[in-house]
Amino acid sequence: MSKPTTGDFTKTPGWMDWYTGPSKPRFQVPAGAVDAHCHVFGPGAEFPYAPERKYTPCDASKAQLYALRDHLGFARNVVVQATCHGADNRAMVDALVSSGGKARGVATVKRSVSDAELQAMHDAGVRGVRFNFVKRLVDFTPKEELMEIAGRIAKFGWHVVIYFEAVDLPELWDFFTALPTTVVVDHMGRPDVSKPVDGPEFELFVKFMREHPNVWSKVTCPERLSVTGPKAMAGPMSGEQSAYTDVIPFAKRIVDEFPDRVLWGTDWPHPNLKDHMPDDGLLVDFIPHIATTAEMQKKLLVDNPMRLYWPEEV
Numbered sequence: 435m436s437k438p439t440t441g442d443f444t445k446t447p448g449w450m451d452w453y454t455g456p457s458k459p460r461f462q463v464p465a466g467a468v469d470a471h472c473h474v475f476g477p478g479a480e481f482p483y484a485p486e487r488k489y490t491p492c493d494a495s496k497a498q499l500y501a502l503r504d505h506l507g508f509a510r511n512v513v514v515q516a517t518c519h520g521a522d523n524r525a526m527v528d529a530l531v532s533s534g535g536k537a538r539g540v541a542t543v544k545r546s547v548s549d550a551e552l553q554a555m556h557d558a559g560v561r562g563v564r565f566n567f568v569k570r571l572v573d574f575t576p577k578e579e580l581m582e583i584a585g586r587i588a589k590f591g592w593h594v595v596i597y598f599e600a601v602d603l604p605e606l607w608d609f610f611t612a613l614p615t616t617v618v619v620d621h622m623g624r625p626d627v628s629k630p631v632d633g634p635e636f637e638l639f640v641k642f643m644r645e646h647p648n649v650w651s652k653v654t655c656p657e658r659l660s661v662t663g664p665k666a667m668a669g670p671m672s673g674e675q676s677a678y679t680d681v682i683p684f685a686k687r688i689v690d691e692f693p694d695r696v697l698w699g700t701d702w703p704h705p706n707l708k709d710h711m712p713d714d715g716l717l718v719d720f721i722p723h724i725a726t727t728a729e730m731q732k733k734l735l736v737d738n739p740m741r742l743y744w745p746e747e748v
């Protein structure tokens with residue numbers, strides 16, 4: 435793959451660029467598999483990063499994303515608006531429009547968005563909005579504004595994607611459980627995997643899903659959540675086909691209990707990683723550790739994302 439650029443922007447110090455030499459996964463994903471969580475960044479020269487952003491990434495273009503899709507054996511993508519673009523969805527929408535119907539998207543919108551703008555995004559393939567509660571990524575938006583947005587996007591048949599840290603779930607519980615749409619949790623609500631998988635923190639997350647059949651989870655980002663690894667990267671420190679073993683019990687528990695409400699994605703180009711950049715081919719090899727039968731793999735990678743993002747084809 436071609437090397438990432440940065441245009442006129444200066445990357446955040448210590449920024450880790452995505453890995454240009456991903457291996458071919460040993461695990462062959464089922465036909466029609468969807469990478470249901472990934473991003474595009476810029477390119478900044480064409481789609482400038484938002485003034486209110488908390489980080490400046492390297493560029494990660496739609497062409498590079500779609501080359502990775504083909505390399506890994508996926509058929510489709512769900513492109514999630516990255517916080518470095520704020521509520522300016524042009525780069526994400528441009529990626530959808532150029533995908534030939536193979537990508538759908540999740541936007542970030544403000545309360546001031548018009549119905550005509552929502553309709554235009556719908557026509558381009560947007561099917562959800564993202565509410566972000568991770569403080570290092572976004573400024574605070576009042577909950578009544580978000581609830582108003584949720585009510586408006588519900589009319590388009592869209593869902594709400596939420597991103598939060600596990601310690602914040604108790605405080606956010608009432609808001610999340612009042613949302614009128616399907617609710618999709620990013621990265622399993624970021625559990626602290628150094629705590630027990632059956633301890634109070636993760637039990638609360640399981641209860642959240644168990645008691646609310648409209649709640650789905652992405653069983654994504656072992657490379658973010660892992661504490662002890664080993665890491666899915668090329669070279670001598672590699673975990674190769676058994677990376678991120680400390681995350682497996684958490685993700686597997688969610689897939690086992692809620693096989694019809696889980697999604698998987700690469701999270702390419704992996705914003706804000708601090709200590710390593712994964713080989714996306716090896717990340718795909720993580721999947722059979724958490725979805726252990728062909729039936730579960732098909733639900734995770736094909737049936738569930740198709741039902742949520744391409745229901746007209748199911």
Ligand SMILES: O=C(O)c1cc(C(=O)O)oc(=O)c1
Pocket residue numbers: 515516517518571620658701705706
């Ligand atoms: O943990 C993160 O830093 C992160 C950031 C973003 C974003 O900036 O949109 O998206 C993600 O899925 C994860």
